[in-house]
Amino acid sequence: MEGTMMNNGMNILERQMANDEDICCSCGNINSFPKAFFDNFHVADVGIIVCTSGRFSFRCEDVEYVVNRGETAFLSHGVYFSVTGHSADCSVVIILYRVDSIRNILGSTVVGMRFMNILNPKACWVMHTGHEAELTKYSELLAVGNSDDNVFAFNERRLLLLSLTYRLCSIFREISKEGDNASSRKLETYMQLMQLIDRHYTSERGVRFYADRLCLSPKYLTSLVKSVSGNSVQQLVFKAITKKAISLITTTDQSIKQIADQLNFPNASAFGTFFKKQVGMSPVNYRQKEKQ
Missing domain, CATH: 1.10.10.60 (Homeodomain-like)
Known part of the structure; x- marks a missing residue:
């Protein structure tokens, strides 16, 4: 049953990526990576990979990273990365999305004007956030109700994405303890x-x-x-x-x-x-x- 759910999650993610959708995410945990991730994949805006078991490695901007169970890799706007290996017991949660899909909702708020800088302190960041279970839940919610002819589902996903964006900003702000004018x-x-x-x-x-x-x-x-x-x-x-x-x-x-x-x-x-x-x-x- 669990294996079927993981396969479904991979199928959903692969289809979304093939259609170049604004929001691409696995439906919770999957035990492999999309084929595109192994060949210099380009991150349009925001990329999140949560390692829920095992470990995996990837190369980003000529630097090799290893992500272990309970850690999250954050990939910034415009970077290229390639998965270079993973353990047999590796499972991950993947969320990719474009900022433009919620730009009009963010508007002129402080987060709307600055959230990309808060969200992406550098090209790539690997850390334990303490919010891995929450990010997994977002991936499950964002993966359902994806229908172009259902305006309610469409708007619900955009609001979920807005909530996720604020959550990510909160995570980085919590870690950095950033003051009004002070850097982290x-x-x-x-x-x-x-x-x-x-x-x-x-x-x-x-x-x-x-x-x-x-x-x-x-x-x-x-x-x-x-x-x-x-x-x-x-x-x-x-x-x-x-x-x-x-x-x-x-x-x-x-x-x-x-x-x-x-x-x-x-x-x-x-x-x-x-x-x-x-x-x-x-x-x-x-x-x-x-x-x-």
């Missing part, structure tokens, strides 16, 4: 941390190093990062290591020992233990699976 200090600190991790993740894996670089206490940085992403600092470092490890395993012929050395593990065994804990299988088995 919390979000800026988080982005500075991610830049530091990108530079030092192979050699520095403890929270104190990054806290010292940001002139913050380890306790405060841990709390800040948890509130923004749902992860600890060490988990973010581990994600960066895992992402690089997967890239080296799948795109190079380096031995597991060479990869372990490059990522500064004491030996191949320690790297194998780490990788299996993060991904669920050994580096060797992962490489074999990807080749198949």
Whole structure:
């Protein structure tokens, strides 16, 4: 029964995308992605992908991202992305929509004038919002009653979309704690941390190093990062290591020992233990699976 519902959700989404509709969404959870997502898909305005189980990876603006269970990927206006892989148990919720479909409803409100900036702090954003179940419900509601000859259903969907837009703005505003004229200090600190991790993740894996670089206490940085992403600092470092490890395993012929050395593990065994804990299988088995 559940499998049938997932197939129906995929069929609905594929049909909407083929018709180039203003609102394209899965009817709740689906266990795969539209074929177009694997080949440099263009996001017209707003793209939301909630990972409800397993994990998936994608490339956006030449950056590789991994989205785990309970996290949401937000894709901004005009970006191109490609899904590069997903676990066997992966299921997702997808919502794509164009702003023009509700532009006249938004009008000249503050959100109407600024919501794209609030909604899209950068080209792509992956985070735990705490609102994943709510976003899933929106996808279910938006996927039903899609009939051009039913004016009531049509207007109901537009109002649902307006509600979703306000909800997304609220999510980003809640995370950023944005003041009237202040930029997101919390979000800026988080982005500075991610830049530091990108530079030092192979050699520095403890929270104190990054806290010292940001002139913050380890306790405060841990709390800040948890509130923004749902992860600890060490988990973010581990994600960066895992992402690089997967890239080296799948795109190079380096031995597991060479990869372990490059990522500064004491030996191949320690790297194998780490990788299996993060991904669920050994580096060797992962490489074999990807080749198949």
